[in-house]
Amino acid sequence: MxxxxxxxxxxxxxxxxxxxxxxxxxxxxxxxxxxxxxxxxxxxxxxxxxxxxxxxxxxxxxxxxxxxxxxxxxxxxxxxxxxxxxxxxxxxxxxxxxxxxxxxxxxxxxxxxxxxxxxxxxxxxxxxxxxxxxxxxxxxxxxxxxxxxxxxxxxxxxxxxxxxxxxxxxxxxxxxxxxxxxxxxxxxxxxxxxxxxxxxxxxxxxxxxxxxxxxxxxxxxxxxxxxxxxxxxxxGRSFEEEYPKLEAAVGETVLSVRDLAAGTRVRGVNLDVRAGEVVAVVGLVGAGKTELSRLLFGADKAERGSVSISGRPADLRSPASAIASGFALVPEERRKEGILVRESVLHNLSLPILKSISRLGVLSGASERKHGSGTVDALGIKAAGLGQLTAYLSGGNQQKVAIGKWTSTDARVFLFDEPTKGVDVGAKSDIFRIIGRLAQAGKGVLYLTCEFAEALGLADRILVMCDGVIVKEFNRGEATQESLLYYASAGKEEVS
CATH class of the missing domain: 3.40.50.300 (P-loop containing nucleotide triphosphate hydrolases)
Structure with a gap:
């Protein structure tokens, strides 16, 4: 060529x-x-x-x-x-x-x-x-x-x-x-x-x-x-800080999950996330991470268990009720489930807050543009304009749109399922900073990933998931990639 x-x-x-x-x-x-x-x-x-x-x-x-x-x-x-x-x-x-x-x-x-x-x-x-x-x-x-x-x-x-x-x-x-x-x-x-x-x-x-x-x-x-x-x-520059960790004050428990189960992929999960805390759930493919995020967001129905946000039972009958309870989800398959690829950046960013920028059922174009411009600037979304279709953005900028649409909502708990998949090192750094700012704003962050290095660099606590259950917990600084892999593979692998 x-x-x-x-x-x-x-x-x-x-x-x-x-x-x-x-x-x-x-x-x-x-x-x-x-x-x-x-x-x-x-x-x-x-x-x-x-x-x-x-x-x-x-x-x-x-x-x-x-x-x-x-x-x-x-x-x-x-x-x-x-x-x-x-x-x-x-x-x-x-x-x-x-x-x-x-x-x-x-x-x-x-x-x-x-x-x-x-x-x-x-x-x-x-x-x-x-x-x-x-x-x-x-x-x-x-x-x-x-x-x-x-x-x-x-x-x-x-x-x-x-x-x-x-x-x-x-x-x-x-x-x-x-x-x-x-x-x-x-x-x-x-x-x-x-x-x-x-x-x-x-x-x-x-x-x-x-x-x-x-x-x-x-x-x-x-x-x-x-x-x-x-x-x-x-x-075009050296990348010294691959995993920027913003300091945030950790408050009261905002998410509490007890014995949550559905099928063979999620078999009785227990976890807590506090306000201002980033909790990573790590595991290999098939461990049940995505299935857990779907249960918490009401996309799938749980067979048993309880979930509460800020002490109140969460309504997980549907994604709409989960959003009303205080959840936001950035799913693994962003083009299929996280964004509308045939809609503009502007409309994607407005989706969860249409009621707040409408009056008597009529959307305010000025309010929508003001919100969209602010979000694009705050998250560093690179686009030709607010009217550009999200399908033509790079993968990292599509992911920023998938995150950005939730940042103006009343969500208390943010669920991130493999948020850096197919994202370059520069955009990863931007996404980590966005997550850090959410924690600083008092949000609870549950970060589900198979990238162990990201969990080590970003999380305040790490939970290891294997075969549908949480098998080990580490505080920040306690784990290594080898120890995470050991527990993620049911403790059967030899660890050098």
Whole structure:
């Protein structure tokens, strides 16, 4: 790719970017959210057309005007937002073989037994024990990601783009993915790896390209660079304080949960959060963290247990009643559940407070704009304007919108479920400061994450969740990543 340029609504996203990928190479593409890396890859995968620049394969110029053009050229992409790439009401096997089904549908005949047999062979290759006849809508987020990887293997790919593929995966599932990537490399396939987890980059990648503000900063061999070098290039400055911790006065108990249970994922949780306190719940994928957040927000119904806010029983019959009781939730799947991607930044920020900025049922445009501008400035949301659709914001700025819509509400307890997933180091720092300011304002914060380092840096207390229950509690400064992993894996792992 040479001289690639792209602008949206007059705002440059790419400014003459060059990028080279060789067969049999794993090439990391890094940058802060908004740096332009996803836009560059969407041009390579045919989702966008560039305004300027050329793309060539083996020296031959090629026009990529659609994803179909890219696939015919052997370029395949697995996007970070898995639900945009899967058909939920089709089976696992049908989703894996989707492109082949589409290309064979003209004949009018499909051999379903062969479809599921071939899909089963691909699943076996990546070590995923999953029925090919199970509906995709019944899968976990991690399983959906692996189904997308399986689809990739069923097609004749020459170049593969993996956009944050490990974000929803457990340690074991990530290891499976790395083995798959090594296999692609041995087969001579070029792999672009987009990730915010720098240890993964230096473990698996051959080359690293860093982008910032729509330009390429540098390209180096992974062996000739290090984490500090990359972070400095991504941010344009050294990043000394990765986990800023704002001091806040801790008050009375604001959230009390006793014996909360539902199904096999949440099996009797007990916890307390005090005003001004950040309590992290850490665990591996499948521990029950997301299910716990959904129970507390009224999205799922509890089978037993009690929840109170500031000493009063919380009404968890629905999300609306949970909000009225004092809860706010920033969910893991932000594009699906946290924001309305086809609505503007302004309207997203106004959603929870429509009553307060309306009179006699009529929305006050001036009040909405004043509130929106204040929130954008306070949270550092980078957007072309309040009218920009949230779909076109970077992942970090989308997450700030998902948080920002709650900051003017009367919420007493903020629930954050994997809030930094797919977010770069700079935006993470902004989100940590926002959480710190919420604590300083006397809010109770329950921070659910599988990123142990974040919990160690941010939390006043850490609760370890395993198999649906809290198995260990640490005060600030007592835990290490090794001890958290030990208890999160049921105390069965050897700890070095």
């Amino acid at each position: 040479e001289g690639i340029a792209k602008a949206f609504a007059g705002v440059p996203a790419l400014k003459g970017v060059d990028f080279t990928l060789r067969g049999g190479e794993i090439h990391a593409l890094l940058g802060a959210n908004g740096a332009g890396k996803s836009t560059l890859m969407k041009i390579l995968s045919g989702a966008y057309e560039s305004d300027e620049g050329t793309i060539a394969i083996d020296g031959e110029p090629i026009a990529l005007r659609s994803p179909a053009d890219a696939k015919r050229a052997g370029i395949h992409c697995v996007y970070q937002e898995v639900d945009t790439s899967l058909v939920p009401h089709l089976t696992v096997g049908e989703n894996i073989m989707l492109d082949k089904l589409a290309s064979s549908s003209g004949s009018g005949w499909i051999r379903w037994k062969s479809v599921h047999q071939e899909a089963g062979r691909v699943l076996a290759r990546i070590g995923l024990e999953l029925s090919t006849k199970k509906l995709v809508r019944e899968l976990t987020l991690a399983e959906k990601q692996l189904v997308l990887i399986a689809r990739l293997l069923s097609e004749n790919a020459k170049f593969v783009i993996l956009d944050e593929p490990t974000a929803p995966l457990s340690l074991e599932e990530a290891e499976t993915l790395f083995r798959i990537m090594e296999g692609l490399k041995r087969d001579g396939i070029g792999v672009v790896f987009i990730s915010h987890r720098l240890p993964e980059v230096f473990r698996i990648c051959d080359q690293i390209t860093v982008m910032r503000d729509g330009t390429r900063v540098w390209t180096k061999k992974a062996s000739e660079s290090d984490t500090h070098d990359v972070v400095r290039a991504m941010l």
